[in-house]
Amino acid sequence: MAKEEQTKQTQTVAATDAKVSLPPSGFRVVWHEIWKDKISRLAFFVIVLIFLLTFGGSLFLSKGQVTQINILQSYAGWGQDGHLLGTDDGGRDILNLLMMGGRNSILIGLSVTAITEVVGLIIGLVSGYYGGFIDSIIMRVVDFVQILPQMPIIIVLTTTIPNYNAFTLVLLIAMFGWTSTSRYYRSFILSQRGRDYVLASKTSGSSDLKIMFREVLPNITSMIIIDVVLTVAGNIGIETALSFIGYGLPTTTPSLGTLIGFANDPVNVINRPWLWLPATVLLLVISLSINYIGRALQRAGDARQREN
Amino acid sequence: MWKTVLRRVLVMIPQLLILSFLVFVLAKMMPGDPFTGQINPNLDPKQIIRLKHELGLYDPVPVQYTRWLVNLFHGDLGQSYIQKVPVTSLIADRAVNTFWLSLLTTVLTYVLAVPMGIIAGRHQDEWQDQGIQIFNYITFAIPGFVFYILGIWLFGFVLGWFPITGSVSASASGFWEVVGSRFYHMVLPALLFSLITTTSIVQYLRTGIVDNKVEDYVRTARSKGVPENVVFDKHILRNSLLPIAAFMGTTITDLLGGSMIIESVFSYPGMGKLFLDSISERDYTTLTALILLFGILTLVGNLLSDIIMSIIDPRIRIQ
Numbered sequence: 149m150a151k152e153e154q155t156k157q158t159q160t161v162a163a164t165d166a167k168v169s170l171p172p173s174g175f176r177v178v179w180h181e182i183w184k185d186k187i188s189r190l191a192f193f194v195i196v197l198i199f200l201l202t203f204g205g206s207l208f209l210s211k212g213q214v215t216q217i218n219i220l221q222s223y224a225g226w227g228q229d230g231h232l233l234g235t236d237d238g239g240r241d242i243l244n245l246l247m248m249g250g251r252n253s254i255l256i257g258l259s260v261t262a263i264t265e266v267v268g269l270i271i272g273l274v275s276g277y278y279g280g281f282i283d284s285i286i287m288r289v290v291d292f293v294q295i296l297p298q299m300p301i302i303i304v305l306t307t308t309i310p311n312y313n314a315f316t317l318v319l320l321i322a323m324f325g326w327t328s329t330s331r332y333y334r335s336f337i338l339s340q341r342g343r344d345y346v347l348a349s350k351t352s353g354s355s356d357l358k359i360m361f362r363e364v365l366p367n368i369t370s371m372i373i374i375d376v377v378l379t380v381a382g383n384i385g386i387e388t389a390l391s392f393i394g395y396g397l398p399t400t401t402p403s404l405g406t407l408i409g410f411a412n413d414p415v416n417v418i419n420r421p422w423l424w425l426p427a428t429v430l431l432l433v434i435s436l437s438i439n440y441i442g443r444a445l446q447r448a449g450d451a452r453q454r455e456n
Numbered sequence: 457m458w459k460t461v462l463r464r465v466l467v468m469i470p471q472l473l474i475l476s477f478l479v480f481v482l483a484k485m486m487p488g489d490p491f492t493g494q495i496n497p498n499l500d501p502k503q504i505i506r507l508k509h510e511l512g513l514y515d516p517v518p519v520q521y522t523r524w525l526v527n528l529f530h531g532d533l534g535q536s537y538i539q540k541v542p543v544t545s546l547i548a549d550r551a552v553n554t555f556w557l558s559l560l561t562t563v564l565t566y567v568l569a570v571p572m573g574i575i576a577g578r579h580q581d582e583w584q585d586q587g588i589q590i591f592n593y594i595t596f597a598i599p600g601f602v603f604y605i606l607g608i609w610l611f612g613f614v615l616g617w618f619p620i621t622g623s624v625s626a627s628a629s630g631f632w633e634v635v636g637s638r639f640y641h642m643v644l645p646a647l648l649f650s651l652i653t654t655t656s657i658v659q660y661l662r663t664g665i666v667d668n669k670v671e672d673y674v675r676t677a678r679s680k681g682v683p684e685n686v687v688f689d690k691h692i693l694r695n696s697l698l699p700i701a702a703f704m705g706t707t708i709t710d711l712l713g714g715s716m717i718i719e720s721v722f723s724y725p726g727m728g729k730l731f732l733d734s735i736s737e738r739d740y741t742t743l744t745a746l747i748l749l750f751g752i753l754t755l756v757g758n759l760l761s762d763i764i765m766s767i768i769d770p771r772i773r774i775q
Contacts, residue, residue, distance in 0.1 A: 301747060304743055
C-alpha cells in the first residue's frame with residue numbers, strides 16, 4: 149500500500165519535473181511529428197529525393213546548354229535519340245528541362261516564402277504585441293491588400309516592369325503573400341500579450357524588442373515551421389500557375405509550369421504526352437508530399453494547443 | 457442591423473477610392489495611349505501632340521485622375537485599343553459567360569460540399585469521414601491547373617465525355633439547342649472548379665458539427681429524451697449550417713481569382729480569358745477596366761459575406 153503510494157508520488161513528481169523542464173525545441177517537436185507518421189515519413193523521403201534529383205541534376209547542367217534550340221531533334225518521343233523523356237518543339241531535352249524547371253520552381257517557392265515569412269512575422273509581432281491603434285492601422289492595410297485582385301495585377305506588372313526576371317517575380321508574388329502570414333501570427337501573438345511571462349518580463353523592465361524577439365518568438369517556432377511548409381507549397385503553386393498561363397518565369401528560364409503549359413495544345417495532350425505528363429506528375433508529387441507533411445504538423449500543433 | 461450594414465458600406469468607400477487610384481497608377485504605367493493603333497503613319501507628329509493636348513494627356517496627374525474617375529461614374533471606360541469598340545460592351549459580352557459558369561460552379565460546390573461536410577461531421581473518424589478527408593486533402597493540395605489538365609485529359613480525351621474548348625458548339629441552332637450546348641460546355645469546367653472550391657466549406661462544416669456535438673444545448677436536448685436524429689437535424693445541423701451561408705460572399709472572390717486559369721485551360725470565352733487575351737494583345741484600356749472590375753467585385757463579395765454573417769450571427773454585429 150505504502151509502496152504504491154510512493155510510486156504514485158514519484159510518478160507525479162516526475163510528471164511535474166517534466167513540465168518544469170524546458171519544452172523541447174520547435175525543430176525537435178516537428179521532426180518527431182514527421183517521423184511518427186508513416187505516410188509523412190514517406191513524404192519526407194520523397195521530398196528529399198526530389199530535392200537531390202532536381203538540385204543535384206541541375207549541377208551538371210548549364211542553362212545555355214539546356215535551353216539551346218536544336219530544330220533537327222524536335223519532338224523526339226520517349227527514349228528516342230538518347231532523350232529519356234523525349235524533346236520539345238525546340239529539340240530541348242525534357243529530362244534536363246524537368247530537373248532545371250523543378251529546381252527553379254522549388255527555389256522560387258522557397259524565396260517567396262523566405263520573404264513573406266520574415267515580413268509577415270515582423271508585422272504580425274508588432275501588430276499583435278502593441279495592439280490598439282498600431283494594430284488597427286496595420287490591419288486596415290492588410291485588409292486592403294487582401295482584396296486586391298492578385299493574379300491580374302501580378303500579370304500586368306510582369307509585362308510592364310522593365311528588366312523583368314526571376315527575382316522580380318519573387319518580389320511580385322511576395323508583395324501579396326505577406327498579408328496572410330502576418331494575419332496568422334498576429335492572432336496568435338494577440339493571445340500571448342496578456343500571458344504571465346510577457347507581463348513578468350515587462351515588469352522587470354525588458355524592452356519591447358527583447359520581449360517580442362527573445363521571448364514571444366521562441367514560443368512560436370513550431371507554428372513558424374508549419375506555416376513555412378504550407379506556404380512553400382502554396383507559392384510553388386502560384387509560380388507554376390503563372391508560368392503555365394505564360395506570365396511567370398521568363399520564357400528562357402525553365403519552369404514546371406511552362407512544361408505543363410504544353411498541355412494547352414490539344415495535339416500535345418493526345419500525341420505528345422512526354423511534353424507535359426512528367427512535369428505534371430512531378431508537381432503533383434511535390435504538392436501532395438509537402439502538403440501532407442504540413443497537414444500532419446498542423447494537426448499535431450492543434451492537438452497540442454487544445455491540451456494547453 | 458441596418459447600422460452594421462451602413463457602417464460596412466461606408467468602410468468600403470475609402471477602399472474603393474484607393475483601389476481606383478491604384479488602378480489609375482497601374483494604367484499610367486502601361487505603355488500606349490488612346491492613339492496607339494489608330495494613328496495614320498502620314499499624320500504629322502505635331503498634330504498628334506496637339507490632339508493629345510486636347511485630350512488632356514499632358515495635364516497634371518490629379519486632374520487626369522479626377523477626369524478618369526468622372527468618366528468612370530458615367531460608365532465610360534474608354535475604347536479598346538485593339539477591338540475599337542467601347543470597353544464596357546466588350547466586357548459585358550464576356551461577363552455573361554463568366555456569370556453562368558460561376559453560377560453553375562457555385563451551385564455544384566454547395567451541392568457537393570454540404571453533404572460531404574455533413575457526412576464527415578456525423579461520422580467523425582469513421583471510414584466515411586476518413587474518405588472525405590483524404591479527398592479533401594487531395595483537392596486542397598493539388599494546384600488547380602494541374603487538376604484541370606488531368607480532368608481534361610481523362611474526361612475530355614480518354615473518355616471523350618465532354619467538349620474541351622469553347623462555350624457553345626457552332627452547329628447548335630434554335631434556343632433550346634443553344635442552351636443545351638452551352639450547359640454541356642460548362643459542365644466539365646464547373647465540376648472540376650467546384651471540386652477545388654469545396655475544400656474550405658467541407659472543412660468548416662465538419663468542424664462546426666464536431667464542435668457543436670459536445671455543446672451544452674445538445675446535451676440538454678439529449679437528456680430531455682429528444683431522438684438522436686432530431687438532435688442532429690434540428691439542433692446540431694442548423695447551428696453548423698448557418699456560417700456556411702457566409703461563404704457565398706467569399707465564393708465570388710475565389711471564382712474570380714480562379715476564372716483566369718479555368719477559362720484559359722478550357723478556352724472558355726469569359727472575363728478571365730478576355731484578360732489574358734488583352735494582355736497578349738497589349739490592350740491596356742481593357743486590362744485597366746478588368747482589374748478595376750475584379751477589384752470591385754471582390755470588395756462586394758467581402759461586403760456580402762460580412763452582411764450575411766451579421767444577419768445570421770447577431771454576436772458579431774459592430775456596436
